[in-house]
Amino acid sequence: MRKIITIALMLLPMLAVAQNSSDHNYRVAKNLDVFNAVYRNLDLLYVDSLNADEVVGDAVNQMLRSLDPYTEYYPEDKVGEYKQMLTGKYAGIGSIISYSFTRKNVVINKPYEGMPAAEAGLRKGDIILAIDGESMEGKMTAYVSERLRGDAGTTMVLKVKRPATGKTLTLKVQRRAIQMPYLTYYGLQPDSIGYISYNQFLENSAKDVRRAFIEMRSKGMRSLVLDLRSNGGGSVQEALQILNMFVPKGKQLLEMRGKVKSSNKTFYTTMEPIDTVMPIVVLVNEETASASEITSGALQDLDRAVVMGTRTYGKGLVQVPNVPLPYNGKLKLTTAKYYIPSGRCIQARKYKHTNKGYASEHVADSLTHEFRTAAGRIVRDGGGIKPDIEVLPDSMPNIAYYLQFADTTDLLLNYEIDYMAKHRTVAAPSEFELSDKDYEEFCAYVVKSGFEYDQVSEKYLKDLEKLARFEGYYEDAKPEFEALKAKLKHDIAKDLAYPYNKEQLKQIIANDIMSAYYFDRGALENSLRYDKQFAKAVELLKNPEEYRKTLAPTKE
Numbered sequence: 193m194r195k196i197i198t199i200a201l202m203l204l205p206m207l208a209v210a211q212n213s214s215d216h217n218y219r220v221a222k223n224l225d226v227f228n229a230v231y232r233n234l235d236l237l238y239v240d241s242l243n244a245d246e247v248v249g250d251a252v253n254q255m256l257r258s259l260d261p262y263t264e265y266y267p268e269d270k271v272g273e274y275k276q277m278l279t280g281k282y283a284g285i286g287s288i289i290s291y292s293f294t295r296k297n298v299v300i301n302k303p304y305e306g307m308p309a310a311e312a313g314l315r316k317g318d319i320i321l322a323i324d325g326e327s328m329e330g331k332m333t334a335y336v337s338e339r340l341r342g343d344a345g346t347t348m349v350l351k352v353k354r355p356a357t358g359k360t361l362t363l364k365v366q367r368r369a370i371q372m373p374y375l376t377y378y379g380l381q382p383d384s385i386g387y388i389s390y391n392q393f394l395e396n397s398a399k400d401v402r403r404a405f406i407e408m409r410s411k412g413m414r415s416l417v418l419d420l421r422s423n424g425g426g427s428v429q430e431a432l433q434i435l436n437m438f439v440p441k442g443k444q445l446l447e448m449r450g451k452v453k454s455s456n457k458t459f460y461t462t463m464e465p466i467d468t469v470m471p472i473v474v475l476v477n478e479e480t481a482s483a484s485e486i487t488s489g490a491l492q493d494l495d496r497a498v499v500m501g502t503r504t505y506g507k508g509l510v511q512v513p514n515v516p517l518p519y520n521g522k523l524k525l526t527t528a529k530y531y532i533p534s535g536r537c538i539q540a541r542k543y544k545h546t547n548k549g550y551a552s553e554h555v556a557d558s559l560t561h562e563f564r565t566a567a568g569r570i571v572r573d574g575g576g577i578k579p580d581i582e583v584l585p586d587s588m589p590n591i592a593y594y595l596q597f598a599d600t601t602d603l604l605l606n607y608e609i610d611y612m613a614k615h616r617t618v619a620a621p622s623e624f625e626l627s628d629k630d631y632e633e634f635c636a637y638v639v640k641s642g643f644e645y646d647q648v649s650e651k652y653l654k655d656l657e658k659l660a661r662f663e664g665y666y667e668d669a670k671p672e673f674e675a676l677k678a679k680l681k682h683d684i685a686k687d688l689a690y691p692y693n694k695e696q697l698k699q700i701i702a703n704d705i706m707s708a709y710y711f712d713r714g715a716l717e718n719s720l721r722y723d724k725q726f727a728k729a730v731e732l733l734k735n736p737e738e739y740r741k742t743l744a745p746t747k748e
Contacts, residue, residue: 227251260526260543260550262511268520278427278513280372280394283344284337285309285365291333293600295319298328298336300352304373305711312365314352316708317609321360322351344369355606356613377713378404381720385733386413389716390434393426393483398433405437406466415471415733417726421501425482428510428530435490436461438497440468443533445490448510450528455510457528471739472497473729476579481505485538486530489577493533495567495743498732499579501725506540506555506576534563536573568745580742583728589693591684594645595638596700603641607634608704621706621717626698634701635688649680695722 235242249267256263266274276282286307292299300318303309320328323339342348347366354361374397376389386408390401405416425431428446435445439461446459474488474497485504491497510530515523529537544551560574572578588596595604611630618624657673660666666673687693699722707715720726732739 258545258550260509262507262509262524263526264524265517266522266524271520271522274522274524278395280374280392282341282370283367284341284370285312285314285348285350285367286370287314287340289320289333289336289340292319292602292605294602294606296330297321298331298333299605302707303711304370305713307370308365308368310711312350312363313361314350314363314365315354316612316704317355317605318361319353319355320350321353322349324348340367342367355609373712375400375404377716378408379717380408380411380413381417381730383730383734384412384414385730386416387419387720387726388416389419391423393423393428393430393434395427395430397426398430401434402437402466409467409470413470415473417473417475417729417733418497419475419726420480420484420488421475421477421725422479423481423484424479424505425484425507428483428486431483431486432459432461434487436463437466438468438470438472438491439465439494441465443494445533446486447531448528449531450510452527455528468496471733471736473732474499475725475729476501476504476577477585478502478505478576480577481507485577486532489532489536489538492571492577492580493536493563493565495565495569498581498739498742499577500581500583500729500732501579502582502584503578504538504576506538506574508537508539534565534571536561536563536571538573538576540575565745567743569743570746581728581732583725586696586724589690589696590648591645591687591693592696592700595643595697598645599643601641601643603638603643604701604704607637608701608708611705612708618705618709621710621714622721624702624706624718625721626702626705631694631698631701634697635685638688639685643684644682647680647682650682653677653680 231248234247235244245267249265252265256265272282286304287300287309288302288304289298290301291297297319299320300309300314300316302316303314320336322328323336326339328336328339340348344367347364350363350365352361352363353359372392372394374390374392374394376391378386378388381387386405388401388404390397405413408416432445439445441461441464443461444458445461448455448457448459450456472491474491476484476488476499480488480501481504485507488497488499488504492499508529508531509526510528511524512527513524515525517523529539531537540555542553542555544553555574557572557575560572563571563573565571653673653676657666660669660673688697699719703715703719706718710717732742
């Protein structure tokens, strides 16, 4: 009898699991039936005709939006976007375009080096008037972009106006497969320090990082700065290949854990590395995410590199990017969390399902857990990768933000077009600097234009005045408020001349000019002259003792 009772007790959990599974399957079938019935009735009886692709597509997207930001549905007509996401490739002319509010036209903003736009001679500021005879005047960016793209090998006739000369140009441009730049710039810097800027883990991109490293090492590189700032990630396989360059064969790099067995995977280095001793600093920031965090986090956990900058984004979720669907659709689906060598998951946000979409909740530092690197240093989970050395970047002044991102009068663009018209050539990126005379001309142009922007201090003063009136203190403090208003009154010339604002604006203008003459690589190379985080990385690499000390565990 006792034996029978024991067996029965052992079977109870199994029966409970079976019951739960049965209930789950029933609920899935029930809700799918309800959805089908609702749509059938809508299709038959609703007062207006429904577009099935739109209505059902919206329902699918709303369902996915309630889960997390990464699970996405691509119907057949959006598969091109899906492929571009994976490969960084599309067919077109290879240029960033933007809408000019003063010209009421789309203009060429930044041609990619070696791509059809650059080869055809298109330049920053060229106004797109027509494509294959169709006028583009007044059209928005998305409309023009769609007509610039097409099948690789097809030719278009592009009519543009060059503001610097006032001439109208008619150009034949052949579309071709465009590879988005992912290895923006690499090069050997002073003191035999190599630098690689890697901005996206696209398919087959790791081999170019490897090639850049080997090339610089052959020229005498003795240490490396790997810049992953604002690298939002991409292919996990590319991240593993990058790590395999610097970590001995057979080391565990990554573990994925999901709900189903097929999602559980462990990854090791599989090849002999090309270097395991060269000092490396990895630069990161709050936009460093996903595959970038796998790379920087694994190098940190294995004490193979010093991570420097600001805390990373904290994406510890894994997506299967190519779940096939009926009628040639695709689903990018979150299937697992990933864990780097110390055993930690760096996912910084919890997602809660709501009827208004997912709700994001940041993991509090007090709820994170302690882990150890290979050498015994303390690291934590749950909040992205915390750098070994925190270095904050320079903040952008308010006036610079408005001129670069919020100004609808194209002041920066117009000044840069005028500058390019006056200068057929400029100094190399490693040497170029906007002169004080050029900056004074820019300031005079901005002041003459009547440019205005919202001062943050003025806004807060108005809020304080409202509060003082509400609490009854304003009349007593009125003279002080009036004095402050006079002190904080807009003076554009003074704001432009303020040393910090001047320094930052000169760098922004120089960066744009370098991009126009030397493409993205020139802009990035020039920006290293002013990059505070890069300067700190160089300082550390020039001090081997401090570098070793940073990677050593703290004595407890």
